[in-house]
Amino acid sequence: MVAAVALIVLALGVGAAGLLLSSIAQTRSSVLRVIDTVGPPKDHLLAAERANNRSQATLAAAAGAIGEERTRLLSAAIIQSQTLTSEWNKYRSLAIGLPGESALQDRYDADQELAQATTSAALVPILNSTVAGMLPQSEVETHEAVQRDLVQIHTLYRAADRESLAEIEGHTARLELLIALGASLALIVVVAGTIVGWRVARRSMAERTERAAVSVLADFETRLRRALEFVNDDVAAFAVADRALIEMLPESRPSLLIADSSRARLTPIGLDATCGVSSPDECPALRSSSTLRFPDSEALDACPKLSANATERCSASCVPVTIAGRGAAIVHLVGRPGIAPDNHGVPDLVARSVGERVTLLQAFAAFQLQAERDPLTGLLNRRSLETATQRLLDSGRPYAVAFGDLDHFKQLNDTHGHDAGDRALRAFSQTLQESLRPEDVTCRWGGEEFVIVLPDCDAATAIEAMDRVRTNLALGSINGQTAGFTVSFGVAHSTDADSFEQVIDRADAALSIAKKTGRNRVVRYEATVSPSDVLT
Secondary structure (H helix, E strand, O other), X not given: OHHHHHHHHHHHHHHHHHHHHHHHHHHHHHHHHHHHHHHHHHHHHHHHHHHHHHHHHHHXXXXXXXXXXXXXXXXXXXXXHHHHHHHHHHHHHHOOOOOOHHHHHHHHHHHHHHHHHHHHHHHHHHHHOOOOOOOOHHHHHHHHHHHHHHHHHHHHHHHHHHHHHHHHHHHHHHHHHHHHHOHHHHHHXXXXXXXXXXXXXXXXXXXXXXXXXXXXXXXXXXXXXXXXXXXXXXXXXXXXXXXXXXXXXXXXXXXXXXXXXXXXXXXXEOOOOOOOOOOHHHOHHHHHOOOEEEOOOOOOOOOHHHHHHOOOOOEEEEXXXXXXOEEEEEEEEEEOOOOOOOHHHHHHHXXXXXXXXXXXXXXXXXXXXXXXXXXXXXXXXXXXXXHHHHHHHHHOOOEEXXXXXXXXXXXXXXXXXXXHHHHXXXXXXXXXXXXXXXXXXXXXXXXXXXXXXXXXXXXXXXXXXXXXHHHHHHHHHXXXXXXXOOXXXXXXXXXXXXXXXXXXXXXXXXXXXXXXXXXXOEEEOOOOOOHHHOEO
């Protein structure tokens, strides 16, 4: 009888232990689902919402600011927009395919594309304006649509999170019931408690270590970003990145390989020659735009370049540097075989920071070019002409000004359409640049009018230059390279007036004479001009 009771108790104990272990496993599975599956994409969505809000708020503040404050706010808005793109891409890579999620992702992509287009359209007037203003309502509405899309997707993940938490609570209640009914299984509870305590202690130690590493990384990130703020070109930015890698990861023998402008070659910075890649197309990390880690250089799936160039068995990590969505450089680290170097995310931080800085520098250069240049012809616009000639004016050097106007341009537009007119403007601008010296300043004054400033040039030489433009334009028409049209010029010299604006007015007056006396000619400004003074 005692033996039977013992067997029954033992059977009950084994059964209870089995149920307990099953509940623990189910609870662990639910917790892991929250932590590993639902949590990460939800966190990236929240970060994307914040970045979108901050970008829009900063852009609105930039529209209302002027001068250096506007430039600083535009810089911050661009960085927040890049953060939004980065967080969205991270979310997409971790998305778990909740019901309705795919449709919301497609709607976000469409709304985001529209928002980027409206923002780009809004930036040019902001940059060109010298007074405070407001963002267009269309730009505000498109960004609100993007925010609504993010919130709706985030809501799906919050619902999934709540569902998982409800599962955890159910499993927890089951555990509590089993523990309450398992007084005879105290030993199991004690053992389980000991195991849990040991795990908690180990986790606590790991968390303290992780917090210390995070603190070091945060300090490094602050110093790195401050250093990058001091640079104004790509070369200096990459030099800062190289110094940062050497400072933080000397034992990993870091090297930085940078693609040239043609993306034909990779130029290494650093002494380690383990990476034998010579062009971006040869680098698997750059081709895939993702970090690759190779625990063993002699492994079957190791990078062939690593296997061929390593002087000894090693591991390696390759982190791509992305600039404006394209791989532009690679951070290469070497370690002991068995574990590829990770270094608490330092390489990824350096790659991301230098990529963001260079992207920002290139974006500002593009915005500056767009603000200074006429979009159709590529010549300076009227607003930027005075800035481009200011050094010449300050030096007191002599100069000539030619004021040109395409003959019968309205008739060309009316007869052949505006596309033909645009082609004529582009063709004339190309002829103008090919016919003049590199130091001559060319500007589209407006419509079919052009202003050319010729430094260190007398009136006779300027007339010869404009005649050369007319001749080359005629030759292009004969060869079929340009449409059949001509141009008239008025020429004035800096000695004809006291100010740059007055010299332009004199050249414009001479142009009027050229138009009235037959067109397709060059006229020199004179205080009193008669038809006999016209030079053709």
